[in-house]
Amino acid sequence: MSAHGATAEATHQPGSKKLFMWVWFWLLILTGIETFLAYLKLEPHIMLTLLIGLSLIKAALIVAYFMHLRFEKIGLFLIIVPSLVFCLTMILIFVFPDSLRIAQLSGLGH
Amino acid sequence: MSELEMDTLAGTAWDGGAPPFATNTKKLGMWLFLLSDSLTFSTAILAYAYVRLSSATWPRPFEFSPAVVNATFLTFILLSSSLTMVMAVAAAHRDEIRKAVIYIILTAIGGIAFVVLHLMEWFRLFAEGVTPWSNHYVVNGQPGDPLFGGTFFGLTGLHMLHVSIGVIYLCIIAYGFGRRKFNADHVEVSGLYWHFVDLVWMFIFPMVYLMSVNLKG
Numbered sequence: 534m535s536a537h538g539a540t541a542e543a544t545h546q547p548g549s550k551k552l553f554m555w556v557w558f559w560l561l562i563l564t565g566i567e568t569f570l571a572y573l574k575l576e577p578h579i580m581l582t583l584l585i586g587l588s589l590i591k592a593a594l595i596v597a598y599f600m601h602l603r604f605e606k607i608g609l610f611l612i613i614v615p616s617l618v619f620c621l622t623m624i625l626i627f628v629f630p631d632s633l634r635i636a637q638l639s640g641l642g643h
Numbered sequence: 644m645s646e647l648e649m650d651t652l653a654g655t656a657w658d659g660g661a662p663p664f665a666t667n668t669k670k671l672g673m674w675l676f677l678l679s680d681s682l683t684f685s686t687a688i689l690a691y692a693y694v695r696l697s698s699a700t701w702p703r704p705f706e707f708s709p710a711v712v713n714a715t716f717l718t719f720i721l722l723s724s725s726l727t728m729v730m731a732v733a734a735a736h737r738d739e740i741r742k743a744v745i746y747i748i749l750t751a752i753g754g755i756a757f758v759v760l761h762l763m764e765w766f767r768l769f770a771e772g773v774t775p776w777s778n779h780y781v782v783n784g785q786p787g788d789p790l791f792g793g794t795f796f797g798l799t800g801l802h803m804l805h806v807s808i809g810v811i812y813l814c815i816i817a818y819g820f821g822r823r824k825f826n827a828d829h830v831e832v833s834g835l836y837w838h839f840v841d842l843v844w845m846f847i848f849p850m851v852y853l854m855s856v857n858l859k860g
Contacts, residue, residue: 548729550730553726553733560722561719561722564722564848565715567849568711574856574858577854580853581854584853585849595838599841600834600839601831605665606666608664609664616678617681620682624686628689632696636699
């Protein structure tokens with residue numbers, strides 16, 4: 534994205550119909566894999582890890598191609614994505630230890 | 644305009660002569676809104692994870708068929724409506740107004756189909772006795788956590804509200820663009836909103852549906 538962002542502003546509307554069809558196709562494939570995982574009824578821990586991984590890939594595909602962020606200036610990416618990642622990391626750090634503590638107190642033993 | 648002023652206008656972003664993100668203010672504004680909205684959804688999903696982790700009686704009620712199959716179909720509808728929206732933005736930038744309006748209307752129809760099918764599922768659950776306040780599930784011999792309904796309807800309801808607002812937004816854009824009151828940038832910005840609604844579903848679908856598949860069934 535970094536190499537591309539600086540050079541792409543010359544073409545105002547990049548990305549061809551074929552490219553978007555491919556992205557759509559891969560999003561459907563990834564959704565299919567997720568649904569298949571639910572059909573297999575995996576252990577919750579493995580399931581959650583795989584699902585979050587696949588969902589992040591899908592989100593990245595949507596943001597990069599459908600929302601054109603890959604073709605924008607790198608500055609736009611830098612004000613949006615790092616701040617979001619930072620906020621989410623802070624929430625995760627403060628919320629989950631507490632949630633697990635409640636579970637431990639009530640003898641759930643996760 | 645003096646030569647000095649011309650120089651300033653053609654200058655770098657630091658001189659104030661060029662937009663720093665090489666984009667119009669509408670688009671930047673929409674991106675910043677989406678940033679804040681993604682935090683709204685993130686905190687809602689994390690709150691769901693919080694109460695679920697700390698609950699001993701959290702039900703996993705959904706069978707693969709029909710609940711998961713239905714949700715997968717909803718995902719397919721949203722993804723396809725995102726594809727038509729991308730086509731609409733591309734057509735709008737090529738100044739093919741008729742084509743763009745048709746694609747935007749197709750996108751809105753996808754949104755309406757999503758809301759209708761999702762509401763039908765809600766009413767099926769209501770009929771079963773699952774409400775935002777209570778449910779009839781039994782987990783380890785105890786009644787299922789009532790927060791299951793609260794988080795399920797809260798998360799999917801917040802998302803459905805976004806889809807409904809998106810449909811209205813797209814109809815206004817289609818009307819305005821068709822009558823040449825709006826330009827291609829307006830279409831592109833509405834597309835950003837629509838793809839974001841799609842993106843949020845990519846997290847709600849696995850977290851709410853796939854993680855609630857009944858392991859014993």
